[in-house]
Amino acid sequence: MTKRGSYVLGSLLLAGTVHAQVTFNKDVAPILYGNCVACHHPNDIAPMSLMTYKDARPWAAAIREAVVTRQMPPWHADPHIGDYLNDPRLTQEQIDTIVEWVKSGAQEGDGRDLPSPPAFEKGWHIKPDLVLSIPETEVAAGNQDDYEYIYVPTNFTEDKWVQAAEVEPGDRRVVHHATVSVVSGADAAKLIATHGGAENVDEFHYRTGKVNHMKPDAPVSDDGCAKPENPAIKSYTSGDVNHVPSIYLPGHLAENRPPGYALKVAAGSYLQFQIHYSNRLGYAVKDRTRIGLVFAKEPVRFEVAQYEIWNNWFLIPPGDGNHKVTSCFTLPKDVTAIAYTAHMHFRGKSMTTEAVYPDGRREVIFSVPKYDFRWQETYFLKHQFLIPKGTRLVTTAYFDNSPNNGLNPDPGKSIRWGEPSNEEMMGFWLAYADVEPINSKETGAAAASSGGR
Ligand code: HEC
Structure with a gap:
């Protein structure tokens, strides 16, 4: 509803209020759940969890840096040669969302916006038979x-x-x-x-x-x-x-x-x-x-x-x-x-x-x-x-x-x-x-x- 820049009129009316506020719960958590937490959850290979606002907030600046430089999520094949099924790279829009979130004070937002987090079986990233x-x-x-x-x-x-x-x-x-x-x-x-x-x-x-x-x-x-x-x-x-x-x-x-x-x-x-x-x-x-x-x-x-x-x-x-x-x-x-x-x-x-x-x-x-x-x-x-x-x-x-x-x-x-x-x-x-x-x-x-x- 409040997508940034959807309508010029809307953004004029809402300027500085609802539309500008990118929040963790609504905008950032879905990106982290989809592209980051497979490694960034407790006891996995990454040094810190990004599962909750409390986990992620202290890392806001580092997250911004990591996604802008495309250090994270890790991916080392040249993207111009071949298309890959397991390519985890963020879209430019997702990167912009994270940048905007950090710029506007890394707000938590409304708890009702938070999607349910992915569940992990301890140690596995698959569901073994x-x-x-x-x-x-x-x-x-x-x-x-x-x-x-x-x-x-x-x-x-x-x-x-x-x-x-x-x-x-x-x-x-x-x-x-x-x-x-x-x-x-x-x-x-x-x-x-x-x-x-x-x-x-x-x-x-x-x-x-x-x-x-x-x-x-x-x-x-x-x-x-x-x-x-x-x-x-x-x-x-x-x-x-x-x-x-x-x-x-x-x-x-x-x-x-x-x-x-x-x-x-x-x-x-x-x-x-x-x-x-x-x-x-x-x-x-x-x-x-x-x-x-x-x-x-x-x-x-x-x-x-x-x-x-x-x-x-x-x-x-x-x-x-x-x-x-x-x-x-x-x-x-x-x-x-x-x-x-x-x-x-x-x-x-x-x-x-x-x-x-x-x-x-x-x-x-x-x-x-x-x-x-x-x-x-x-x-x-x-x-x-x-x-x-x-x-x-x-x-x-x-x-x-x-x-x-x-x-x-x-x-x-x-x-x-x-x-x-x-x-x-x-x-x-x-x-x-x-x-x-x-x-x-x-x-x-x-x-x-x-x-x-
Ligand atoms: C495949 C596993 C994996 C995925 C997916 C992944 N990370 Fe990481 N991340 C790591 C590991 C391991 C490290 C520590 C080693 C390193 O920095 O290379 C790390 C380091 C980081 C750091 C640096 C921490 C520091 O010490 O400064 C940040 C910030 C970060 N990740 C954010 C993210 C974000 C945001 C995403 C998703 C957009 C993501 N990571 C996706 C495994 C992952």
Whole structure:
């Protein structure tokens, strides 16, 4: 009724009274509930709650600053390249409303205007049908960079289709990241036997504790598109296929696949929890990281998987503020693109992926102009699209190993691939589906049996 500037006459009549008053209850709370409180509620990842007027009022100036500069809500993909389902950015009108609210004294307004606040299940941003946890795991005091591989049986007696999933760290202070992947029962047995030791380490890698590193004198190629000179290396770029229900990375929210697209977890599968523990507390703690799964409620037409495209052969010289590293991967089949993720560590600066289609056409499909290790979102496409077999995905990353990078653990070091975050990685991940719809009979049954909680 009292929308600002709706009618000139109205605003003349009401000038300085009703129309000008932007209030928390009427105007600001709906924005915070829709775009902020998923993280800004008690005991979630943000440092303060914005659920109530009392919570938000002391932060009014900081909120204004954060939305005007578009620091909040966090979003790091270039908005001009691709449209994303999970893009949380505010509209200009919403930003103006917050600015006006702060300018006019950050008033509370009439309690009757306040919409009911969203409810949160403790820890989850989804409503899981099933929660699977690792056994209680002790994280020792001095345990600074440790990758644990823990296998949890699903005990599924039939194939299940996962629409959404979220990893919830048991103790956020020590769980640096966690990646949960699906492995078959047979593979799980083999993996359990090998992950504890140095079996995965070849002539170019070494191992300390439970983490792997590239040897300082291993062959170097910042250009993952080049042909390796060393016959022991097949290609500088690798493209691993992974079936990942969910990942917990800094700043990574629950993964919701678009309707009709789901991840298959076959009967008898195990979930592999790869957990990077880093305990700087000075005392041992116990962790019980969990994954929540939401099963597909509607028929699944496409099965989702992920190409993880890496160049692991780079060398970033000490002090280099703009070091370029590329990877090139040619798609072995037609795929439908669903989501992108950029993965680097503290020195990651930007990443861009260009598709070079078989007809020679080139298109930048993804860009993160200001990468921030603390915010590793997966960007789900609003419009899934076909990338034909033979398309070359050329990814270009820049790293900042200079002292100007506030997150840089040590600008004096020359940096190679390594699992700890004070070494680097260069990964572009493409979540995709096969173009052919899957047998609807099979999934119809699975979807029906997983419905109703
Ligand atoms: C995805 C989770 C998430 C969402 C969504 C989010 N925030 Fe935040 N916010 C954080 C985290 C985590 C921090 C602390 C780390 C940082 O500053 O990056 C933060 C920091 C802030 C700060 C700075 C606090 C300080 O110490 O100065 C403000 C202000 C803020 N958020 C406001 C908002 C507003 C307003 C929205 C919605 C328009 C929003 N945030 C949406 C997670 C989130």
